[in-house]
Amino acid sequence: MKAPRFAYARPATLEGALALLAAHGEEARVLAGGQSLVAMLNLRVAAPRVLVDINRVPGLGEVALGESCVRIGALARHAELERSELVARHLPLLARAVRHIAHPAIRNRGTFGGSCALADPAAELPACALALGAKLVLRGARGERRVAAGEFFRGLYETALEAGELLVAAEFPLPGPASASAFGELARRHGDYALVGLAAYAQRDGPALRDVRLAFFGVADRPVLAARAAAVLEGRRVDEATLARAVAALDLEPRGDLHASAATRRRLAGVLLERVVKELAQ
Amino acid sequence: MSGELDFEGPASYVGRSVSRPNARRLAEGRGQYVDDIVLPRMLHVAFVRSPHAHARILSIDTSRAERMPGVRRVATGADIARICKPYVGVLTHLAGMRSPPQHPLALEVARWQGEPVVAVAAESRAEAEDACEAVEIAWQELPAALDAERALEPGATVIHAEFGDNLCFRRVVDTGGVDEAFAGAAAVVEDTLSFGRHTGVTLEPRSMLADYNAAEESLTAYHSGQSPHMMQAILASRLGLDEHRVRIVCRDVGGSFGIKIHIYGDEMAACALSIMLRRPVKFVADRHESFLSDIHARDHRVRARLAADREGNVLALEIDDLTGVGPYSMYPRSSAVECNQVLGLTGGPYRHKRYRATGTVVFQNKNPMSQYRAVGHPIATAVAEHMIDRAARALALDPADMRRRNLIPDDAYPCQSPSGMRFEQLSHHACLEKLVALMDYPRLRAGQAALRAQGVHRGIGLASFIEVTNPSPMFYGVGGARIAAQDGCTMRLDASGAIIAATGVTEQGQGTETMIAQIAATVLGVQMSCVKVLTGDTDKVPYGGGTWASRAAGIGGEAVLQAGLALKKNILEVGARILKTDAGSLDIADGRVVKRGTSEGLSLTELARIVYYRGNELPADFQPELVVTRHYRVKDYPFVFTNGAQGCLAEIDPETGFVRVLKMWCVDDCGRVINPKLVEEQIRGGIVQGLGGALTEHCRYDERGQLLNCTMADYLVPMAGEMPDIEVAHIQTPTRTSLLGAKGAGEAGTGGAPGALMNAVNDALAAFGARVTSQPITPDVVLAALGKI
Structure with a gap:
C-alpha cells in the first residue's frame, strides 16, 4: 500500500494551478483534502503522473454571502461548513448533511470541492447541491463557466470538469422565507457511505409543498432527482395517502452491492422518502 | 503452602483493578512494534499474490522486475522451497484428518485469491511494490470449488487430486438414544443456521523482521505473534537451523486474537529471503493483504434439532455442522479445531443426555480459515441458545425459565457433557x-x-455459555504439534532488591504483564513497582506456549505463583541466616523480611546487598539461591x-x-x-x-x-x-x-x-x-x- 511515484507541485496562485493543469491534462490530479485521493494512490487505483496541490492557492476556501447566493469555495473543509453560522442560517440542509460525512478527523481535512469533483454517487454534498439547485463554478485556461449541479454530475466518478479545469466554488441560490429542507440517510455505521440517502427541498405553501426536489444518493451512478415522486407531492398536502403514492411513483433502479441488495435499497428509498418528506412538511 | 497466600488481605494486588504499568509507555508512543524496528542493511519484501481463486502457473517472468530500482531479489515459490521445507497442518488426534504439504509460495497451482506467489525484496517497500507490478505471470484459470455445500458433490472440482475429493475432516459424536428421544418428544424444533466468514482485523498487521546471521548460522525473528517458542521450533525445523540458534522476539503486539498463532507463507518467505540474502528482511502486511491472507474464521452452516418434553426439559440435541476452510489446513494448529469445538461445545451448559453431532470440514478455493478468538464458541452458543429459545417459544415458556429448568445444577459437579467434555465446577x-x-x-x-x-x-x-480455557496437552501436544501446554516462570531477586519475572506467556495488549506483576508482588509481599516482567523473547524467558486459548492467567499466572513461592522460601532461608532465627518464623511484608506479626527485620534491598556483595557475612556452609524457575501444566482435566x-x-x-x-x-x-x-x-x-x-x-x-x-x-x-x-x-x-x-x-x-x-x-x-x-x-x-x- 505504497503509492507509485508521482511528481508533486504546490502552486501559490490560481493561475499557477491552472497552468499546471493545462500543461499536464489527464495526467494531473488535483490534491485538495486528500481524503479519497491519498487512499486511492496507496491502493494504486489512481496513478497520476502529477499531483497539483491547491491547498496554498489563496481565496479558494471562503464561504461568502452574495446578493443572491451563498458561495462556497472549493477548499472549504467539511468541518468549516459544519461550524459556519452562514451555512446554518441560509443552507440548513448542508449543515445537516455535513455531519453525516465520515468522522471528525476526515471532516477536518476533506473539502467541499473535493467531494463534488470526485463525484462519489453515495456522497452527501453532491446530492445537496442537486436538491438546492447549486451551480458549480469551473475555471480553466479559457476562463470561467457555471454548470448546474444537474448537469455537473454525469456518472460514477464522472463530472462535467474537462481536462485542465478546476472546480473553484459552488453557488447556492438563497432560499426564500417559505423554503424548507430535510435530510436523511441510512448507513450501517455512522460515517459510512449511505446505503440510501435523501436531500430534500421544497417551498411551503400553507399545508402544501411546491417546487419539491428530492435528491437521492447511493441509488444510482450519481445523485438523482426523483421527479415522478416529487410530482405526486407537488402542490399537495402531505398525508399518508399522498406519501404512499409518492413512494409508489419512485422510479429509482438502485443496484445491489456488498452492503445491501437492490431490493433492500429500493425499499429503504421508499422508507426514507416517507420519513424525510414528513419532516419537510412539518 | 496455600495457607501463606492471602488474596483477600489489604496487601494483595490480586483482586484489585491495578492500572497497567505499560500503558504509559504505549500512550507516550514508546511502544515497539515490528515496524518500529529498523536494522542496518534491512530490505523490505512485498508479494505478488494470486489474482485467481484457482489457477495453474504456466510461467513466471521476473526479468523486468529484477531490473527495477532498489530490487535485490525476486524469488519464486521454487526459490523459497529450496530454503524452506513444506509443512502439513494436520493434528494426529483428529482421526482421519488430512491436508497436503504446503509451501510458503504457490508452486505450480495457486489455490486462493491472495495466495503469495512471488516475493520481491527491495530497499524500500514502495520499490518492492513497484517491482511486483512488473512480474509477469501467465495463468491458466481452473474451475474453483467455492461453495462448501457442494464441495463433496460428485463432479465437484477437486482441489488436491491426490485425495480424490475435498474432504479435510469428519467427525461424529453420538451418545445413542437420540432418535428414540425425538420420537417421544412433545416438542421438536429444527432450523438451519449460517454464520458468515469474518476475520480478526488486528490494529497492528502481521509482521516479521527476519535477521539471519551467517557467521553464527543463527536467525533472530522479530515477530508480531503470540507463541514465540512455537515459532522458534517451526522456523528451526522448516529452515534447517538449530533450534537454539533461532531467537523469536515479540515486543509489543498490537492485537492478535488468534490471527497471529499460525504459519503464513509470506512470513516464512521473509525468513527464507533473509537466509538467501544474508540481510535483514522485513515484511509488514498492509491492510489490503491482511484481508486477503490473515486467516478467516466461522463460515459454518449448522442444521440443528432439539427435542423437549411438555415441561420443557430438553431430551436431545442433534447438529450437523459443515464448514469450508480454504485449500489447506493451517499449520501447525490445523483448521479442523473450530468444527471440533462446535461438536464438543454445543449444548454444553445443559442437562440433556442424548446428543448426536456430525462435523464436516471441506477444502475450498478461498483464504484459509482457522482459529480466531473464541474458536467455535460463538457458533456452538448461538446454535444451542437459538434452539433453546425456539423450544421455549413452542412450549410457551419464558426463555429464562427454560434455562433455569435445563442448565446443569450448580451442585452437580464434577460431571461430563454428552460430547465428553469434563467440567470441574461451573456456576450456570x-x-x-x-x-x-x-x-x-x-x-x-x-x-x-x-x-x-x-x-x-x-x-x-x-x-448461557461455556468457555474452554487453560488447555492441557490434550489440545495440541497430543496431536503431534510442538506447542507447549506447560508454561514457566523464572524469577529472581536482583542485587537492588527488585524482582524480575520472566514468563513464557505473552502480552498482546490485554494486560498479561500487569497480571503477572500483580501475582508476583502479592506472593512475594513487595510493591508492584519493584517487579519487572519479561515476556516475548525465547532467549530470555522459560519455555512456554504463549498466550492463546485463554491460558495466560490460568497457566502462566500459576507458574508465576509457584516461582514466587519458591523464591520467597529461598529469601526467607537467607533472612533466617542473617536474622539468626528460624525461616518458619519469618515472612515478607512491604518489601521487608520480618518476624511474623512484627516489623522487625531487614529490607529485601539489604538482604540482596548482603547476598551479592557481602557473602562473607553468611555462614560458610550456606549458598543462597535467589533465582528460581517453576513450571505448571494442567494435569487433572483436558481443559478448565x-x-x-x-x-x-x-x-x-x-x-x-x-x-x-x-x-x-x-x-x-x-x-x-x-x-x-x-x-x-x-x-x-x-x-x-x-x-x-x-x-x-x-x-x-x-x-x-x-x-x-x-x-x-x-x-x-x-x-x-x-x-x-x-x-x-x-x-x-x-x-x-x-x-x-x-x-x-x-x-x-x-x-x-x-x-x-x-x-x-x-x-x-x-x-x-x-x-x-x-x-x-x-x-x-x-x-x-x-x-x-
Whole structure:
C-alpha cells in the first residue's frame, strides 16, 4: 500500500494551478483534502503522473454571502461548513448533511470541492447541491463557466470538469422565507457511505409543498432527482395517502452491492422518502 | 503452602483493578512494534499474490522486475522451497484428518485469491511494490470449488487430486438414544443456521523482521505473534537451523486474537529471503493483504434439532455442522479445531443426555480459515441458545425459565457433557440469576410490551455459555504439534532488591504483564513497582506456549505463583541466616523480611546487598539461591472450563431492517479474578468482536472466488458509536486445579454475544411471526425474514 511515484507541485496562485493543469491534462490530479485521493494512490487505483496541490492557492476556501447566493469555495473543509453560522442560517440542509460525512478527523481535512469533483454517487454534498439547485463554478485556461449541479454530475466518478479545469466554488441560490429542507440517510455505521440517502427541498405553501426536489444518493451512478415522486407531492398536502403514492411513483433502479441488495435499497428509498418528506412538511 | 497466600488481605494486588504499568509507555508512543524496528542493511519484501481463486502457473517472468530500482531479489515459490521445507497442518488426534504439504509460495497451482506467489525484496517497500507490478505471470484459470455445500458433490472440482475429493475432516459424536428421544418428544424444533466468514482485523498487521546471521548460522525473528517458542521450533525445523540458534522476539503486539498463532507463507518467505540474502528482511502486511491472507474464521452452516418434553426439559440435541476452510489446513494448529469445538461445545451448559453431532470440514478455493478468538464458541452458543429459545417459544415458556429448568445444577459437579467434555465446577445458575437481576429482566419484559404498543420493537436475548480455557496437552501436544501446554516462570531477586519475572506467556495488549506483576508482588509481599516482567523473547524467558486459548492467567499466572513461592522460601532461608532465627518464623511484608506479626527485620534491598556483595557475612556452609524457575501444566482435566451468561437488549426497525443494540450484560465466572478491570475490558472487547461478526463483519466472495471487501470502508468492523453500554459482573468459582484458581476470560465475550444478540433480534421479530437464522444480521437478512423484500 505504497503509492507509485508521482511528481508533486504546490502552486501559490490560481493561475499557477491552472497552468499546471493545462500543461499536464489527464495526467494531473488535483490534491485538495486528500481524503479519497491519498487512499486511492496507496491502493494504486489512481496513478497520476502529477499531483497539483491547491491547498496554498489563496481565496479558494471562503464561504461568502452574495446578493443572491451563498458561495462556497472549493477548499472549504467539511468541518468549516459544519461550524459556519452562514451555512446554518441560509443552507440548513448542508449543515445537516455535513455531519453525516465520515468522522471528525476526515471532516477536518476533506473539502467541499473535493467531494463534488470526485463525484462519489453515495456522497452527501453532491446530492445537496442537486436538491438546492447549486451551480458549480469551473475555471480553466479559457476562463470561467457555471454548470448546474444537474448537469455537473454525469456518472460514477464522472463530472462535467474537462481536462485542465478546476472546480473553484459552488453557488447556492438563497432560499426564500417559505423554503424548507430535510435530510436523511441510512448507513450501517455512522460515517459510512449511505446505503440510501435523501436531500430534500421544497417551498411551503400553507399545508402544501411546491417546487419539491428530492435528491437521492447511493441509488444510482450519481445523485438523482426523483421527479415522478416529487410530482405526486407537488402542490399537495402531505398525508399518508399522498406519501404512499409518492413512494409508489419512485422510479429509482438502485443496484445491489456488498452492503445491501437492490431490493433492500429500493425499499429503504421508499422508507426514507416517507420519513424525510414528513419532516419537510412539518 | 496455600495457607501463606492471602488474596483477600489489604496487601494483595490480586483482586484489585491495578492500572497497567505499560500503558504509559504505549500512550507516550514508546511502544515497539515490528515496524518500529529498523536494522542496518534491512530490505523490505512485498508479494505478488494470486489474482485467481484457482489457477495453474504456466510461467513466471521476473526479468523486468529484477531490473527495477532498489530490487535485490525476486524469488519464486521454487526459490523459497529450496530454503524452506513444506509443512502439513494436520493434528494426529483428529482421526482421519488430512491436508497436503504446503509451501510458503504457490508452486505450480495457486489455490486462493491472495495466495503469495512471488516475493520481491527491495530497499524500500514502495520499490518492492513497484517491482511486483512488473512480474509477469501467465495463468491458466481452473474451475474453483467455492461453495462448501457442494464441495463433496460428485463432479465437484477437486482441489488436491491426490485425495480424490475435498474432504479435510469428519467427525461424529453420538451418545445413542437420540432418535428414540425425538420420537417421544412433545416438542421438536429444527432450523438451519449460517454464520458468515469474518476475520480478526488486528490494529497492528502481521509482521516479521527476519535477521539471519551467517557467521553464527543463527536467525533472530522479530515477530508480531503470540507463541514465540512455537515459532522458534517451526522456523528451526522448516529452515534447517538449530533450534537454539533461532531467537523469536515479540515486543509489543498490537492485537492478535488468534490471527497471529499460525504459519503464513509470506512470513516464512521473509525468513527464507533473509537466509538467501544474508540481510535483514522485513515484511509488514498492509491492510489490503491482511484481508486477503490473515486467516478467516466461522463460515459454518449448522442444521440443528432439539427435542423437549411438555415441561420443557430438553431430551436431545442433534447438529450437523459443515464448514469450508480454504485449500489447506493451517499449520501447525490445523483448521479442523473450530468444527471440533462446535461438536464438543454445543449444548454444553445443559442437562440433556442424548446428543448426536456430525462435523464436516471441506477444502475450498478461498483464504484459509482457522482459529480466531473464541474458536467455535460463538457458533456452538448461538446454535444451542437459538434452539433453546425456539423450544421455549413452542412450549410457551419464558426463555429464562427454560434455562433455569435445563442448565446443569450448580451442585452437580464434577460431571461430563454428552460430547465428553469434563467440567470441574461451573456456576450456570448463579450466573443466570445474577444476570437477570442485573438486567432487571421482569421490568425489561414489561417495558418491551409497553413499547411494542407504541410501535417500538425491542427484543431481549439471553445466552448461557461455556468457555474452554487453560488447555492441557490434550489440545495440541497430543496431536503431534510442538506447542507447549506447560508454561514457566523464572524469577529472581536482583542485587537492588527488585524482582524480575520472566514468563513464557505473552502480552498482546490485554494486560498479561500487569497480571503477572500483580501475582508476583502479592506472593512475594513487595510493591508492584519493584517487579519487572519479561515476556516475548525465547532467549530470555522459560519455555512456554504463549498466550492463546485463554491460558495466560490460568497457566502462566500459576507458574508465576509457584516461582514466587519458591523464591520467597529461598529469601526467607537467607533472612533466617542473617536474622539468626528460624525461616518458619519469618515472612515478607512491604518489601521487608520480618518476624511474623512484627516489623522487625531487614529490607529485601539489604538482604540482596548482603547476598551479592557481602557473602562473607553468611555462614560458610550456606549458598543462597535467589533465582528460581517453576513450571505448571494442567494435569487433572483436558481443559478448565469456565461459564457465564449474557443478555442483550436490541431494537429493530421493521421498516428498514436495521438492528440497534441498546445494551449488553455479561456475568462471567473465570474463577479467581486477578484484575477486575482487565477482565471486564477483555469481556467488553470480546463482546464487541462478537457483535461485529453477528451484525456487520463479513468476508464476501463473488462467484469467481474474489474477495470483494479488502478495505476498512467495505469490511465493517463495529465502531464505538454503534456499540452499546456493556455491563459486566463476576461470579468467582476458583479452579482447584491450581493454587491461584484463575481460569481464562479472553473469549467469553466473543463466545456469548452473537447468540445473545440473535435471540434478542428474534425476540423482537417474534411479534411479526418472523425469525432470522443467519449472521451477520444485515438489513437484507431482517427484511427478508419479515417478507418485505
